[in-house]
Amino acid sequence: xxxxxxxxxxxxxxxxxxxxxxxxxxxxxxxxxxxxxxxxxxxxxxxxxxxxxxxxxxxxxxxxxxxxxxxxxxxxxxxxxxxxxxxxxxxxxxxxxxxxxxxxxxxxxxxxxxxxxxxxxxxxxxxxxxxxxxxxxxxxxxxxxxxxxxxxxxxxxxxxxxxxxxxxxxxxxxxxxxxxxxxxxxxxxxxxxxxxxxxxxxxxxxxxxxxxxxxxxxxxxxxxxxxxxxxxxxxxxxxxxxxxxxxxxxxxxxxxxxxxxx
Numbered sequence: 197x198x199x200x201x202x203x204x205x206x207x208x209x210x211x212x213x214x215x216x217x218x219x220x221x222x223x224x225x226x227x228x229x230x231x232x233x234x235x236x237x238x239x240x241x242x243x244x245x246x247x248x249x250x251x252x253x254x255x256x257x258x259x260x261x262x263x264x265x266x267x268x269x270x271x272x273x274x275x276x277x278x279x280x281x282x283x284x285x286x287x288x289x290x291x292x293x294x295x296x297x298x299x300x301x302x303x304x305x306x307x308x309x310x311x312x313x314x315x316x317x318x319x320x321x322x323x324x325x326x327x328x329x330x331x332x333x334x335x336x337x338x339x340x341x342x343x344x345x346x347x348x349x350x351x352x353x354x355x356x357x358x359x360x361x362x363x364x365x366x367x368x369x370x371x372x373x374x375x376x377x378x379x380x381x382x383x384x385x386x387x388x389x390x391x392x393x394x395x396x397x398x399x400x401x402x403x404x405x406x407x408x409x410x411x412x413x414x415x416x417x418x419x420x421x422x423x424x425x426x427x428x429x430x431x432x433x434x435x436x437x438x439x440x441x442x443x444x445x446x447x448x449x450x451x452x453x454x455x456x457x458x
Contacts, residue, residue, distance in 0.1 A: 197329055197372065197412045200225035203275045205268060207255050207314065208282030210237035213333070213381060216401040217279060218245055220409055229268060229275070231255075232282070255282045255310030256302070265317045276325040278318050280311040280332045281376075285348045300347070307351035312358060322371050329372040329412070332359040336379045336424050339431040343443045363417060374412065377420035378404050379427065399423065 204221055208214040209230035218241065222228055228248040232238050238250040249272070253264040268275060284303045288295075311332055322328040335352040342349045356375060363373035380398040399421060411419035430438055 197277070197415060198327065199409070199412060202277050203227040203229065203272050204277040204279060205229040205231065205275060205318075206279045206281055207231045207253075207310070209279075210234065210241045213376075213378060213401050213404060214279075214281040215241065216405040217281065217408065218248060220402075220405045222247060224409065226277075227272070227274075229272060231264060255280075255314055256305035258313055261310075261313050261317050265321075269321055274325075275318075276322065276328040278314060278322065278330050279376075280314050280330070282310055283307045283333060285345055287344045288346055290346060303347040303351055307348065308354045308358070311355055315362065319371070323369060326370060328370055329374060330362065331374040331376055331408075331412075331419070332362075333376045333378070334359065336377060336427045338377070339424075339428050340435065340438045340442065342445075343439070344445045372415060373417065375418050375420075376408055377418055377424050379421060379423045 199221060204226050206214055206217050206221075206228065209218050209228075210232040214230075214232075218228055218230055222245050228245070229251065230238060230241055230248050231251045231253045232241075233252070233254045235252050238252060242248060242250050251264055251267060253260045255261060284306045286303060288300075315330060315332075319330075322330065332355055334355040335348075337345070337349050338352040338356040340349075341353075356377075359373060359375045366373055378399065381401055381404050382398045404421065407421050408419045427438070
């Protein structure tokens with residue numbers, strides 16, 4: 197992909213991987229459009245990167261997406277790359293009945309439904325561009341369920357399956373389809389967790405995005421660091437070992453919650 201001459205829309209571009217994408221793609225000379233739910237966070241992003249364009253929008257809301265499409269295409273008809281990065285990740289005990297149905301569904305509405313809705317809304321426009329791309333953010337957790345984050349695990353497996361199907365359906369078009377597959381990355385996703393991940397086992401967002409930039413330039417369909425290849429191989433070879441290793445974190449999570457209650 198020619199990033200320098202591209203106009204790129206990034207959902208959830210105010211923190212974590214999204215904000216680092218804004219930074220590094222701006223350095224590439226791309227024209228960047230950032231969306232997010234928090235107007236304050238968008239304005240802070242604009243202060244850091246004055247050249248970007250901001251739109252307040254929630255990918256879980258179909259009306260917001262329709263309005264975003266109308267507003268963006270009216271101002272930026274040259275839009276040719278969509279990066280579906282907005283995401284939520286929560287530690288959830290499925291035996292806890294306190295969340296209502298809207299709450300328990302929020303990760304699905306953002307991570308999976310939001311990605312599908314954004315693609316559905318913007319794809320007709322992208323098909324009119326001489327060169328275009330869709331980048332969907334999944335996760336290494338797509339290869340193995342992480343019991344501490346069951347809904348997140350389901351959404352990322354869904355994003356991976358959807359992205360593969362989308363790539364096949366668009367194989368004879370001008371729209372390239374990429375899957376961004378991060379391992380654990382140090383971002384604000386973990387800010388509200390009762391137990392914090394070990395930073396030494398996490399990747400920094402800047403290194404992850406360097407992999408993304410390199411992969412986009414080379415048109416690699418999967419944008420992933422070497423660690424993901426190891427996870428994918430291990431998930432096929434010894435799936436139970438990985439799942440049980442991750443499940444230890446859930447037991448720590450339940451114990452930490454008990455201590456907070458007591």
